[in-house]
Amino acid sequence: MVTFDNVTKSFSGHTVISDLSLEIPRGQFTVLIGPSGCGKTTSLKMINRLIEPSKGSIFVDGQNITKVSPVDLRRQIGYVIQQIGLFPNMTIEQNIEVVPRLLKWPKEKRHQRTRELLEMVGMDPKEYLGRYPSELSGGQQQRIGVLRALAVAPPLILMDEPFGALDPITRESLQDEVKKLQTSLGITVVFVTHDIDEAVKLADRIILMKDGEIVQNAPPETLLAHPANDYVREFIGKKRMKANYDVDLVREIMNPRVVTTTRDKGFAESINLMRKRNVDSLVVLDKEGRLEGVVTVENLRAVAGKQHIAQIGEVEMKSVPTISMNAQAREAFDTLITEKLPFLLVVDSKDRVKGLVSKTSLVKALAGVVWRDDEDDE
Amino acid sequence: MLELIQRAAVHLLISLSGVVLATVIGVVIGVILTRVPKLAGPVIGIVEVLQTIPSLAMLSILLVFFGLGNMTAVMAIFFYSLLPIVRNTYTGILALEPALLEAGRGMGMSSLQILFQVELPNAIPVIVSGLRISLITAYGIVTISVLVGGGGLGRYVYRGIQMADMAMLFTGAIPICLMAFLTDLLLNRLEQKLLHR
Ligand SMILES: Nc1ncnc2c1ncn2[C@@H]1O[C@H](COP(=O)(O)OP(=O)(O)O)[C@@H](O)[C@H]1O
Numbered sequence A: 001m002v003t004f005d006n007v008t009k010s011f012s013g014h015t016v017i018s019d020l021s022l023e024i025p026r027g028q029f030t031v032l033i034g035p036s037g038c039g040k041t042t043s044l045k046m047i048n049r050l051i052e053p054s055k056g057s058i059f060v061d062g063q064n065i066t067k068v069s070p071v072d073l074r075r076q077i078g079y080v081i082q083q084i085g086l087f088p089n090m091t092i093e094q095n096i097e098v099v100p101r102l103l104k105w106p107k108e109k110r111h112q113r114t115r116e117l118l119e120m121v122g123m124d125p126k127e128y129l130g131r132y133p134s135e136l137s138g139g140q141q142q143r144i145g146v147l148r149a150l151a152v153a154p155p156l157i158l159m160d161e162p163f164g165a166l167d168p169i170t171r172e173s174l175q176d177e178v179k180k181l182q183t184s185l186g187i188t189v190v191f192v193t194h195d196i197d198e199a200v201k202l203a204d205r206i207i208l209m210k211d212g213e214i215v216q217n218a219p220p221e222t223l224l225a226h227p228a229n230d231y232v233r234e235f236i237g238k239k240r241m242k243a244n245y246d247v248d249l250v251r252e253i254m255n256p257r258v259v260t261t262t263r264d265k266g267f268a269e270s271i272n273l274m275r276k277r278n279v280d281s282l283v284v285l286d287k288e289g290r291l292e293g294v295v296t297v298e299n300l301r302a303v304a305g306k307q308h309i310a311q312i313g314e315v316e317m318k319s320v321p322t323i324s325m326n327a328q329a330r331e332a333f334d335t336l337i338t339e340k341l342p343f344l345l346v347v348d349s350k351d352r353v354k355g356l357v358s359k360t361s362l363v364k365a366l367a368g369v370v371w372r373d374d375e376d377d378e
Numbered sequence B: 001m002l003e004l005i006q007r008a009a010v011h012l013l014i015s016l017s018g019v020v021l022a023t024v025i026g027v028v029i030g031v032i033l034t035r036v037p038k039l040a041g042p043v044i045g046i047v048e049v050l051q052t053i054p055s056l057a058m059l060s061i062l063l064v065f066f067g068l069g070n071m072t073a074v075m076a077i078f079f080y081s082l083l084p085i086v087r088n089t090y091t092g093i094l095a096l097e098p099a100l101l102e103a104g105r106g107m108g109m110s111s112l113q114i115l116f117q118v119e120l121p122n123a124i125p126v127i128v129s130g131l132r133i134s135l136i137t138a139y140g141i142v143t144i145s146v147l148v149g150g151g152g153l154g155r156y157v158y159r160g161i162q163m164a165d166m167a168m169l170f171t172g173a174i175p176i177c178l179m180a181f182l183t184d185l186l187l188n189r190l191e192q193k194l195l196h197r
């Protein structure tokens, strides 16, 4: 949809984009990401000729954009900016209809489209058409900013940190809306952000930039699983990498603080330990730290008062499945879920207990990642 | 009474003529200055100097060119009104959020469309504020333009002073004050309304 062909951009001798070649696929959500000043905005603005390259060419839909007048080009490309930029002198209706008016759409068609757009994002046209931007919240304003860009149904939309100034909750819901619109309308979106969470959530492809060059260009799953280098790794952060359980190992997601005991520990002492650590089972280990079994509250209750027990080793133990700490996290979760187990014990190569994986680990691993419907694509 | 209304109408008409002329030319100058910022300093400087000329001196100078009569008053008003209108147009446009211009450009507006659909409409409240100042100043200038053969309510004031006729003086002065007051009120309202916020 958009092709950068050896594009270089310098501002008064200072090179900001150096020899950038890039293919942005049609119908996909492409996110340009990188630290401030790395040239994201410059790259984006070269697509609609708000900035002209110093060298190289850019093609939109196969056509060299210098062959189209900037004004005509821009009317065919949606543009959303962080500062929103709604015109305060125009009503919501007039704001949405700016490009349709520039393209001389008949009034009927314009009005119908505007109503349709507002309904698409659940804003009642009757309530909003006649209002002025200043009467709307920031989130609502940017919603209108997005609709304004969609007004003439352009096949390509450029967004420059559109949600950067919004509060987290509003941002989330606008992200969801934009992603939904992009998929359902099948449009191509080029989206600039410096927020890796936002990128992972929205992108079909992430292009990570540094000092005007591409460091890695990959689907989010690949970027997370196989960072090209330390720079990428640092940018996406350790936490984020663990979040992708598909590629993580059990050792990375397990809880290492297992409450353990040994056979020779006293009965009362063990009960006390369970109470203190607030657990309903104790993992019994031998002297080498290998698993003997698990004593649960039920096991203890069954014997309590019936016979005198001095040591915990006298209580009947349950056996619990184990998994290697170097196994794939996915395997652990599959076992947990299919066998309806409360937890799995994680062991090293010498069968020593190193941690456990429970549903809580699963939830924690998931918490950072937003599930994507198209995860099979990869 | 009929004569009073007539004179009030003439008074208003002369003021409006000068201010409208200044608005048309002043807005154009203001817009040009936003496009050629290098000119802004010198041009606003010259317009500022015009305003420092005492009104009697201004009227006398213009008298040489336009002769006795209302035209001299209209021209004096024109020169005095230029500053508030040029300056307010210029600053009104420059003060707009850059995001508005970027949005306009990014959506494919030509620079004329940006001027007429974005810059001027959003600078209008500021321009109206300049207009209000100009118009109120204009009422005073018309009043003294009676000295160079101008019409309007100044005739009552002048004759009232000459003949020490307080009633006559107030017949002119009170409507002038009223006009100034109403102009201020109405244009203030307009400004607020145009702000949309
Ligand atoms: N108009 C300009 N003139 C000079 N330097 C610029 C201009 N626009 C951007 N730059 C510089 O180019 C670099 C990249 O800017 P930008 O593309 O805005 O970065 P990003 O959007 O990734 O934060 C920065 O160092 C910035 O200072």
Ligand SMILES: [Mg+2]
Pocket (backbone or CB within 6 Å): A040, A041, A042
């Ligand atoms: Mg930027």
